[in-house]
Amino acid sequence: MNHHKKMTKFPWWLRLYILPAWFMYGTAFALFFVCGLGIIDPDFGWHLASGRYYWAHGIPTHDIFTFSAQHFLWINHEWLSDMVLAAMYHLGGHVLVALLYAAIWTLAFWLVARRCRLSIIVLVGAIACLPFAGVRAITWTVLCAAVLYELFRASRRTHWLIPFLMLVWANLHGGFIIGLAYIAYRLIARPSWRLAVITAVSVFATTVTPYGAAIYVEIIRTLGDRSLYGRISEWQSLAFSIEVALLAAVWATCRYFYTRSVWRTAFAFPMFLIIGTVMSVRNVPILVIFAVADIAHMMVAVPLPWVRIRERLQAIRPLMIALALIVVSFGGYLLWRDFMLVRVAAESRYPREIAQSLQTGVCSHGNLYNDYNIGGYLIWRAPRQKVYIDGRMPSWQYGGVKIMDNYYRVVRDASFRQREFARFHIVCAAIPADTAFAKELRQSGWKPVIANSAEFTLLKASE
Template sequence: MAARLEGWRRTAVSAALVGLTATVALYANRHLNGDIYWLLAAGREIAANGLPASEPFPTLNEGRAWENQQWLAELAFYGLERLGGLTLVSLAYSFVLGLSLLPLLLGSRNRRIGEVLAAWAFLLPLLVAVIDPRAAGFSLLCFSLLVVLVDGDRRRWRIWLIPLLVALWANLHGAFLVGLVLFALVAVGGALDARLGRRAESFPGRFLLLGLALPAMLVTPLATGIFDYLGALRGNPLLPELTFEWDPTWEHPALLLAIAALVGFAAYLLRRLPPPRPLEPVLVTAGFCALALTATRHLIWLGPVAFYLLRRIGPPGRIAVSRRWSLPALGGSAVLVSVWLAALAPAPNERKLATTLVEQVRRHPVDGRLAAPAGTGSLLLWRAPGQAVTIDGRFENYPAEELRAAYDLLRGERLELLRPWGIAGVITSHERAVEPLSRRGFRVERRSEGSLLLTRP
């Protein structure tokens, strides 16, 4: 009876924290950005015509190789939109983020509730990196699963699921390489601990499985072409200028607090261990702190790493608490989700997407190519699929010089590209572009949401 009660309490705590996480994510995602519309447009294209070999959208990238391996995520988002519109997309995505916590909680069920809540509180604000509906949310879920699976010394059969997880992950989002980094650090750290006698046993099959996981990532439509995609992603010097998530973290001192917090949490747990202390957690912590310094988008991995540390070296205890605390929290989450559905759904678009102007273009297409920012281009692909645009939100598909020129055009510069690119309309937020464009025959057709639509008769 006591064991059953303990199980119910652990289940209630896990459900409450998952529900609270999903609810926070739902309310924090106050606006939809252009990423979701590119995913929806890609999902619609794949559902209708299968996986294309070349870029199917009418952008400057049209006809080039379509380096896109995240087709499963695109189909998932498109299917959700068909079933319940953007409301269901936002709701389901918030629960993807919430469910990312579940394997971490299950892996920490024999740890003290105080440390578990500390790790959860640390993870929660880091969700801002993936708060908008995007394929990266699936990477967080896969990474959380991997955190539990890499501990092959407890239930060794589970570690053999890792190559399957990597194969699935590679078709959902490109961050599967981060999972391989975790696995490699755990394998090397575990081997060092076993050699130094700091761990009673270490599963030697980790290195074999790491070798199997590497070819598993090739089980995508791109096959070996995935390396070209990853190279293009990391080789574009313009990305940090265009999107905050590619900024080096060391340029933002406030964000360094997250790295310092993880180091402090690791030090706290290690100090409670009797010597000799294992090297594996130190190696994993150092590796992911170094990774997080390279770009703000990598801060999200620190949350699951905190749970890895808790699972690996945390003091034993019980996650179970009285249901007088967990059940009201779960009920409160359900009420808040109901309020969101009744009064707030769906989340509006970001103002910078110029939704009103996009709807005008949908009703009255421009006879030629429309120059627009990347997010607006993605929205146009979804709302007005026949309208040719300059670029969309898949920055990695465009050479850096082409991307720079597309944005220069929106500022009224590089006007020599109007003719070769066939530009007949412009959506821009730059007032200074009006005068040079008017000299080329463009006129302001409409202003809305801080942006302008200029067309040339």
């Protein structure tokens, strides 16, 4: 009753920002669910195939899916999340998996924003995360980041749970590095022997994996590869959306008024994440969850002068109405758009006919050169045919040469292509249909097995 009375004090256009929690979290869950159901990530296939292999055979030491790097020491920092994915897919298929991941995304937002009355911030955060949402391994990092934030906000006794969280996190996803960075940030901000011990134990806990301390090898290799910023869309700089910029601006404004200090705002942890997001768009989900968490905390921690705020907002009432309607309407549009996507089979965006043909053994007498973006899908749907490259490999080096460099060189350099194809006995190519590369292969005598499958073609060398 008291809550209802407080709500009635706000004019209708302000209540748009404090819609019922069930509505906001329900909408966020629906957005995440239809996104996961309607879109299959390019890496979904190899994650699922990996999880199935682990359940049946245990953790391999070398690559098991490609012929170009079969002796490469494969360190999969997502092995545990892959096993969870495979188990859930076995129990209920893609629908159950989409439900699970949507629930995880929604739970992460609920954990950090459940006490905040500004419920619209949840919808803004969900919209900002949608391009990175769905059934993706980063989902586990988002959840673990939310749990870590809440452990620090809870009583000091809960801090001793942090090393256990880091142990689990390190086996779920390589994003645990963000968790260690946040722990170190808290230690530097407020040094104490107690937190120093927790930090040291947390670092040690991250080495309790099937790979031991070698779990850091793949992470360091990836983070140190500058070529990713020009080759992989999720590593691009200055590629974030207007929703992310808006959320970052709201956070910075709230932080400044909360601390009354430019320096304390500039050196807050989300500010480092903003810099990271400018450098690489893949950091968006982490920024969003920490920004939403910090905004929610500040609004709960400080009794806000609502009467004065309402008076000042009254002066920009048209802008506030327009902003709220845009956010809510955009959320509704995304929900409608994703539901329309669900009407089209998610797998139709991938070359199903090519996968089926490969599975029947059309290229069994040799190896397959494939487009990078469908490598993971072929690992899943055509397991009998090993691939040349997939989403795990943009930073892999073998024999002193980066496999990704060879992948691009095959397309550009005909003489190198001839040597590479002879070296690996490549007799088939699954590549985009309408490209100069496909035209060159056809002109040199390669015959189409499948002319067009989701805009890809399967070509075979003449025998």
